Amino acid sequence: MKGSFAQACVGTHVRIRTRSAASDWVAGVVRRSRQ
Structure with a gap:
C-alpha cells in the first residue's frame, strides 16, 4: 500500500516534469x- 502510494507520487512527478520539458521545447522551437 505504502509503496504503491510512493510509486503514484513519483509517476505524477515524472509526468509533470515531462510535460514542462515538452512545453519548454515547444517554446524554443517557436522562438x-x-x-
Whole structure:
C-alpha cells in the first residue's frame, strides 16, 4: 500500500516534469522559427 502510494507520487512527478520539458521545447522551437 505504502509503496504503491510512493510509486503514484513519483509517476505524477515524472509526468509533470515531462510535460514542462515538452512545453519548454515547444517554446524554443517557436522562438527559433520566428527569428
